[in-house]
Amino acid sequence: MYKHAFSSFITALLLAWGTIPSHAHAENASTPTITGQWITEDGKGVFDIHSCGDKMCGNLVGLNLTQDEEASSRRKTECNLQMLKGFHPMEDRHDHWKGHIFDPQSKNTYDAIVWVAEDGSLKLHGFLGLELFGRTDTWQPFHGHIGNNCRINP
Template sequence: MVATLSLGFTLHASMAQSIGNPPAAEEGLWLAQDHDGVFQIGHCGDTLCGRLIGMQYDGPVPKDVWGRSQCGLVMLTDFRLIRDENVWRGHILDPETGRTYDARIHAESSEVLKLRGFILGIPLFGKTQTWTRYHGTIGPACKLP
């Protein structure tokens, strides 16, 4: 699960900020902890979602378990703000197995995002990654330089 958590194409129309939803600190481009993937996180209606838009790879673009390109794949879904905890809670997809896990994200600062993926709805049974704001470029076919 760790490798797939670290696995982002251009902001899709469905991710565009909805009218009335102010920007969240968690929105934008984020480089995964292992520096092997970039995600675009943005509003999808009243939730946040994230798609893989850049990744490190050799050869053809990596495919998910169903044979679809991982380039542009929406992997973070249905993140809703839990106001009393100041975190967003939703789901993260492991594209290699097709399994979906519970997850939490929150911006620790304008340059640091914490993502915790977990099972059984219990954050104790999970792992936290530190993602950093991405300011670089992304080549054709989601290729990171």
């Protein structure tokens, strides 16, 4: 009697264990992707995040410039500049990607982590050295149009 109960227990355990990997895989398959176009928190830029080899990269593809910024050719040259580089899945947080972000105004490159939040927004946490000393911006999916000269048309 005990032998049969133990055998049934082991069978049930193995069946349950066999479903764990497929359940975990199904969960990963539904993880939101960071790819696509995202408008920055201040609404001044649109980034296109895409695959570049085995990593992810992001180019500034749209600008919402003031008249003064429009007159400055420096801002226009940022269009199509790759500012997000080398993003790869983090080992300890599989839905987070770690890489680098370039700030063309300061000419500095920072460490960065991006992930899609539950509300569908993209979180970008930029930092220098320690994650604790950084800033997180929230970007939204961009559904507008990028016109001539990299201009954002909502």
